[in-house]
Amino acid sequence: MPYHGVAARFPTTAEQQGPHFRARKELTPVRWRPKLLHMGILERVEWLGRMGFLVFILASAAFLSAITAMRIAIHGRETTMPNLVGKNVAEASQALRAKGLILRVADSVYSDVPINQVVRQTPPPGMLMKVSQQAHVVLSLGQRELQIPNLEGNTLRVSRIELLRAGLQVGEVSTLALPDQPMDTVVQQNPKPGNGAATPRVDMLVSAGQRETSYVMPYFIGANEIEVQHRLDQTSLRHKTNYVAASQWPHGTVIDQSPAAGSPIPANAEVELTIAN
Numbered sequence: 001m002p003y004h005g006v007a008a009r010f011p012t013t014a015e016q017q018g019p020h021f022r023a024r025k026e027l028t029p030v031r032w033r034p035k036l037l038h039m040g041i042l043e044r045v046e047w048l049g050r051m052g053f054l055v056f057i058l059a060s061a062a063f064l065s066a067i068t069a070m071r072i073a074i075h076g077r078e079t080t081m082p083n084l085v086g087k088n089v090a091e092a093s094q095a096l097r098a099k100g101l102i103l104r105v106a107d108s109v110y111s112d113v114p115i116n117q118v119v120r121q122t123p124p125p126g127m128l129m130k131v132s133q134q135a136h137v138v139l140s141l142g143q144r145e146l147q148i149p150n151l152e153g154n155t156l157r158v159s160r161i162e163l164l165r166a167g168l169q170v171g172e173v174s175t176l177a178l179p180d181q182p183m184d185t186v187v188q189q190n191p192k193p194g195n196g197a198a199t200p201r202v203d204m205l206v207s208a209g210q211r212e213t214s215y216v217m218p219y220f221i222g223a224n225e226i227e228v229q230h231r232l233d234q235t236s237l238r239h240k241t242n243y244v245a246a247s248q249w250p251h252g253t254v255i256d257q258s259p260a261a262g263s264p265i266p267a268n269a270e271v272e273l274t275i276a277n
């Protein structure tokens with residue numbers, strides 16, 4: 001006879017419990033599905049947030065590393081400009097090559113230093129330079145044998161042309177009134193004609209001819225007309241007289257003058273007086 005105990009009254013399998021229990025058991029996950037789905041989204045968002053933060057940290061670290069590497073690379077390719085003045089061209093080129101720089105001869109000039117020595121340099125010593133940059137130098141051609149032409153007795157214009165033809169420079173030009181010398185004539189030069197000059201500049205003293213007689217205009221206002229005309233006649237100055245009615249002034253008194261008092265006037269100038277009538 002079959003056993004009709006507790007197990008018989010409480011079946012344990014789905015087949016023993018019947019079709020209604022199976023349907024109820026199959027519907028059980030459906031009641032919990034929305035809650036599980038909701039928790040999956042939160043976990044996913046949290047995971048994406050953690051990943052985004054991690055990517056941000058890694059990108060920032062990579063960016064800072066790149067900037068640091070670039071700065072190290074840039075500063076690592078900088079060098080200091082050496083002092084080249086006084087060195088010959090071979091020594092200067094060797095000193096630049098040791099620092100990764102390039103020598104470029106910009107010009108050559110005559111100077112007192114020996115030939116092929118550096119007279120000037122650009123950039124100056126101590127300046128920071130990028131490796132492979134050029135350093136411009138000016139080399140010496142040595143002392144020049146200057147041939148100074150004879151300029152005395154020539155006009156200033158002719159003397160300028162002679163100096164330019166000889167590759168020389170016009171120095172200081174001074175003028176002096178010399179009655180016995182024609183105007184615009186060179187009467188003295190420095191250096192003197194010949195060889196051995198230390199400078200290519202030639203200074204010249206030029207005659208300004210005879211000095212022109214000039215006067216300083218005196219103050220005539222308030223003086224008597226006859227006295228003023230007598231003083232002007234002594235200086236050979238030409239004068240023009242205008243008479244105007246001025247009752248507040250005594251008759252024959254100078255009330256205006258041109259040029260003004262204190263003005264320099266040449267000997268051939270004309271003085272204009274205004275006299276109270």
